[in-house]
Amino acid sequence: MKKILFGFLFVLSFALLAACSGGNEEAQPADNDSEKKDKGVVNLYTSRHYEADDEIYAAFTKETGIKVNVVKGEENELIERLSREGAATEADLFMTSDAGRLHWAKDKNLLQRADSKTLAANIPENLRDKDNQWFGLTKRARVIVYSKDRVKPSELSTYEDLTDAKWKGKVLVRPSENVYNQSLLASFITLNGEDKAKEWAKGIVGNMARDPQGGDRDQAKAIVAGEGDVAIMNTYYVGVMANSEDPEEVKVAEKVGVFFPNQETDGTHINVSGAGLTKHAKNKENAIKLMEFLSAEESQGKFAEANFEYPVNPNVEPSELLKSWGDFKAQELNLSELGENNAAAVKLLNEVGWK
Structure with a gap:
């Protein structure tokens, strides 16, 4: 009787151990698959209304799996919206034209510092904020x-x-x-x-x-x-x-x-269109990745060809039309x-x- 009881307990223990181990093996791949399918989002407030920009965002999503949710509006309206929404805002990035407007957003405490070796390498120092709160993306x-x-x-x-x-x-x-x-x-x-x-x-x-x-x-x-x-x-x-x-x-x-x-x-x-990381960004890493993507050579080339803007990345040539106007010396000052x-x-x- 003791032998039968011992054997029963041994089999039961083995079955329970196998069941626990099997559960862990099934759960782990499910988490990995989820990460591969959903890389998250980045929410962008922008005053730019160009088809070329939308195409670049689509290319970013294709390469990274990060979806770009775009809210378009007039620059002053977007700045006011960021101020009104405060910590509840969904915006991760604010993008607009002119360093003056970018400075307004910074001055209203709507942006935060974004340190990135890629941005530092792709964008000359005079075309970005002294405190890295905004970065020029086109000139x-x-x-x-x-x-x-x-x-x-x-x-x-x-x-x-x-x-x-x-x-x-x-x-x-x-x-x-x-x-x-x-x-x-x-x-x-x-x-x-x-x-x-x-x-x-x-x-x-x-x-x-x-x-x-x-x-x-x-x-x-x-x-x-x-x-x-x-x-x-x-x-x-x-x-x-x-x-x-x-x-x-x-x-x-x-x-x-x-x-x-x-x-x-x-x-x-010269002046720039640029972007800054919002103070209350919920998707900070994704937002920085998008700015890095926009400053890379391929995106800069698309900005230059489609929008007739000068690239900020020194490794990228202007469009043929801009080249036809000739080279020029620009003011030497930090924007x-x-x-x-x-x-x-x-x-x-x-x-x-x-x-």
């Missing part, structure tokens, strides 16, 4: 656009020359509320001080062909319409018009030229200073009556 130059019929390139030289009496009633530019103009003036404050920056702004106001109005493309259209001879514009918009589905915009682009000012002095003003000097720039623009 644009703010240049002088001129009428090919009425202006010779040899007549052009510097931003400062546009205040000369020979350009009286001939200069076209956007309103002072536009952040591109604010950042341009902020760069002059950094390079030359507030007094000279104010003097320049006052001179531009004195030479305006009309009250400031419209966007950059409207300035080019006004040149062709004969309202003025020269305009201050971003290169990006000339590229967009040259490749527009609207034949009238293509005609406008054909009738204007691009001139890079200040090649013998401080260089041409963080555009945001830091924004309030002073706005003050000067108001003081000189730049509407």
Whole structure:
């Protein structure tokens, strides 16, 4: 009887041990499969509205398995939304144009530091925030656009020359509320001080062909319409018009030229579109991976070809159209200073009556 009882207990113990071991072996592969299928998400708030961007996000998902959820809106609305949502926000990344706007987000305590060796290697130091709270991903130059019929390139030289009496009633530019103009003036404050920056702004106001109005493309259209001879514009918009589905915009682009000012002095003003890691990001690692992907050579090439923006990655060539305009010397300053000097720039623009 004892032998039978012992044998029964032995068999029961072995069966229980086997059952426990079998359960563990089945559970482990299920966890691994789950990790392979679901790499998580990254939630992006962006003011950029380009098909090329969506294609790059899709390529990122295909390569990493990380889904990109995109919320698009106007930059000021998105900044306000981030402020309102606070710690409850789903946003992991904030992306917009102009270092000034990126600085606003930082100044409102909406971003956090993101340290990445890949971003440091792909993006020059002057094109990213001093505290690594935002990173430039594409570049644009703010240049002088001129009428090919009425202006010779040899007549052009510097931003400062546009205040000369020979350009009286001939200069076209956007309103002072536009952040591109604010950042341009902020760069002059950094390079030359507030007094000279104010003097320049006052001179531009004195030479305006009309009250400031419209966007950059409207300035080019006004040149062709004969309202003025020269305009201050971003290169990006000339590229967009040259490749527009609207034949009238293509005609406008054909009738204007691009001139890079200040090649013998401080260089041409540049700005960026960029992204920053939000303060309350729930998917921090995925967000940094997306920024790294956007700064890599393949993505930079797509930005350059499809959107007519200059790549920030020094290993990537500009598009053929941008190359046709020639190389240029850019201002040498950290773009963080555009945001830091924004309030002073706005003050000067108001003081000189730049509407």
